Amino acid sequence: MGLIGITGATGAVGGRVARRLAAAGVAQRLVVRDPSRAPDLPADVRVARYGDGGALRHAFDGVDVLLLVSASEDADRVALHRSAVEAAAEAGVRRVVYTSFQSAAPDCTFTFGRDHAATEELLAASRLETTVLRNSFYLNVLPEFVVDGALRGPAGSGRVAAVARDDVADVAVAALLDEEHSGRTYDVTGPQALTLAEVAAEIGRATGGEVTYVEETVEEAYASRASSGAPRWEVDGWVSTYTAIANGELEAVSDVVPRLTGRPATSLRELLARR
Numbered sequence: 001m002g003l004i005g006i007t008g009a010t011g012a013v014g015g016r017v018a019r020r021l022a023a024a025g026v027a028q029r030l031v032v033r034d035p036s037r038a039p040d041l042p043a044d045v046r047v048a049r050y051g052d053g054g055a056l057r058h059a060f061d062g063v064d065v066l067l068l069v070s071a072s073e074d075a076d077r078v079a080l081h082r083s084a085v086e087a088a089a090e091a092g093v094r095r096v097v098y099t100s101f102q103s104a105a106p107d108c109t110f111t112f113g114r115d116h117a118a119t120e121e122l123l124a125a126s127r128l129e130t131t132v133l134r135n136s137f138y139l140n141v142l143p144e145f146v147v148d149g150a151l152r153g154p155a156g157s158g159r160v161a162a163v164a165r166d167d168v169a170d171v172a173v174a175a176l177l178d179e180e181h182s183g184r185t186y187d188v189t190g191p192q193a194l195t196l197a198e199v200a201a202e203i204g205r206a207t208g209g210e211v212t213y214v215e216e217t218v219e220e221a222y223a224s225r226a227s228s229g230a231p232r233w234e235v236d237g238w239v240s241t242y243t244a245i246a247n248g249e250l251e252a253v254s255d256v257v258p259r260l261t262g263r264p265a266t267s268l269r270e271l272l273a274r275r
């Protein structure tokens with residue numbers, strides 16, 4: 001295998017993958033927007049942002065297998081991803097490992113998941129070999145949703161098989177290094193699907209305080225987030241995080257973490273105990 005390229009290397013998942021590859025002595029190119037924040041690793045660093053085809057082609061030149069980390073949420077995220085897919089194909093990248101989302105589909109409930117479905121289609125229509133990692137929500141962010149001792153949202157009694165970022169990174173490393181994963185699409189989930197009431201109880205247990213799940217209606221969810229001043233597309237994404245759980249689109253538990261990493265997936269309790 002030739003050079004591995006890592007986009008999003010200044011972020012949580014890309015940074016974890018880069019550190020793991022460096023520890024294993026694998027040659028890599030880090031692609032970042034801000035070189036001053038690039039991880040301090042023995043790697044070649046090039047600067048490019050999605051949307052800038054020329055910079056992306058230069059950044060991907062010579063890369064054999066590329067981790068394409070999905071962009072931060074954006075009103076035009078598919079166009080950003082299109083520029084990256086086109087640049088990868090033009091630069092001669094052979095295979096792309098893409099961070100998608102569980103249950104991604106053109107009509108999935110989670111509105112940001114529709115961007116991932118469109119990106120998967122772009123990859124499928126390209127000449128690139130592809131490995132798609134359909135990650136569940138990150139376990140790591142669930143505690144950040146707690147405000148004033150409550151986890152509020154319109155998730156009903158649905159379940160979410162959230163996954164630890166470390167597990168996502170380990171799966172991505174396996175997918176990058178082993179050609180057996182070419183042409184595959186994987187659901188990357190945690191070991192269990194929890195209701196938000198169960199999530200709240202676990203967070204309360206770990207923090208020594210009471211945390212409760214407060215079920216909102218969809219109308220209440222939009223009203224309680226209105227003061228953020230965020231644009232409608234962004235609030236739609238936030239609210240549909242919960243309605244996707246309510247609709248059962250994030251409850252499937254896969255064996256991908258243990259199968260690709262050789263160890264069990266991290267539970268919420270284990271992750272909270274490590275923090």
Ligand SMILES: NC(=O)c1ccc[n+]([C@@H]2O[C@H](COP(=O)([O-])OP(=O)(O)OC[C@H]3O[C@@H](n4cnc5c(N)ncnc54)[C@H](OP(=O)(O)O)[C@@H]3O)[C@@H](O)[C@H]2O)c1
Nearest residue numbers: 008009010011012013014033049050070071072136137138
């Ligand atoms: N499954 C989930 O629960 C979940 C939650 C949040 C996000 N996500 C998605 O998963 C991705 C990776 O997760 P993460 O935890 O690593 O997120 P993160 O820590 O926010 O890192 C995102 C990385 O992508 C880079 N990036 C974002 N937009 C870009 C653009 N337009 N052009 C080039 N680079 C760009 C960022 O660069 P900078 O450092 O310069 O900003 C950063 O390195 C996210 O970007 C998002 O699409 C998933």
